[in-house]
Amino acid sequence: NAGVMQNPRHLVRRRGQEARLRCSPMKGHSHVYWYRQLPEEGLKFMVYLQKENIIDESGMPKERFSAEFPKEGPSILRIQQVVRGDSAAYFCASSPRGGGGLQSSYEQYFGPGTRLTVT
Amino acid sequence: GNSVTQMEGPVTLSEEAFLTINCTYTATGYPSLFWYVQYPGEGLQLLLKATKADDKGSNKGFEATYRKETTSFHLEKGSVQVSDSAVYFCALIIQGAQKLVFGQGTRLTINP
Numbered sequence: 001n002a003g004v005m006q007n008p009r010h011l012v013r014r015r016g017q018e019a020r021l022r023c024s025p026m027k028g029h030s031h032v033y034w035y036r037q038l039p040e041e042g043l044k045f046m047v048y049l050q051k052e053n054i055i056d057e058s059g060m061p062k063e064r065f066s067a068e069f070p071k072e073g074p075s076i077l078r079i080q081q082v083v084r085g086d087s088a089a090y091f092c093a094s095s096p097r098g099g100g101g102l103q104s105s106y107e108q109y110f111g112p113g114t115r116l117t118v119t
Numbered sequence: 120g121n122s123v124t125q126m127e128g129p130v131t132l133s134e135e136a137f138l139t140i141n142c143t144y145t146a147t148g149y150p151s152l153f154w155y156v157q158y159p160g161e162g163l164q165l166l167l168k169a170t171k172a173d174d175k176g177s178n179k180g181f182e183a184t185y186r187k188e189t190t191s192f193h194l195e196k197g198s199v200q201v202s203d204s205a206v207y208f209c210a211l212i213i214q215g216a217q218k219l220v221f222g223q224g225t226r227l228t229i230n231p
Contacts, residue, residue, distance in 0.1 A: 042221035
C-alpha cells in the first residue's frame, strides 16, 4: 500500500509566479490535511478537506492561497503570486476518517513534503 | 488556545546515552498526545501516542507518559543509537477536532 505521495518534492518559483503542490492520499483515505513548516519552526495547520469539500480552512492565509480535493485526482494546494515569505516545506497528510476520534482510524499519515523556494 | 512547547534543540548525544526531550502543552479541551519523527528527506512518521491521562505510549524503545497534572508528555529512551538521529515533534489533537498542533521540533544527533 503506497503511502501519501506529494509532488513535486522541490519547487522553485520566482516572485509573482504560481505554485501548485499536489498530494495523493493513501488508498482508501478520503480526508486530506495540509500543513506548512517555515524554517526552524514546527508544522502549522493550513486546511482540512474531504472529497469536494473544504471542512476547515482556518489556517489558510486569506489571500493568494487556495486548496481543493476533487472527486477524481489529487488534492491541490495553489499559491498565486508567490512571495519570498512563502518559502517553506508544505506537508500533506491523509486519514481514513476525520474528527480526531480515539481510534487509529483517524491517524494522519504524512507525505514527504514539497519544499518551495521563492527566488 | 492550544499550544505545544518543546525543549530547545539541537541535542547531541553519544551512542547508548539516555535521552529525554521535554514537551509541555496547553489545551482548551481534552487532547490526545503524539510524538512524530522526521528522518532526513522524509515526511513525518508517528512514533507513539497516548489518548488519556497516565497512558504510556511506546515504540522502538521510546516511551512517553501522558501527565495531566503537569501537562507534559516527555519523550525518553534508555539507550540511543546513531539511527535515532532525526527531528522529533511533539503534537496534540483535541478530541473532535481535525488539526494537529505541533511543537517547534527538536533536532537530535547521535554520535558513534
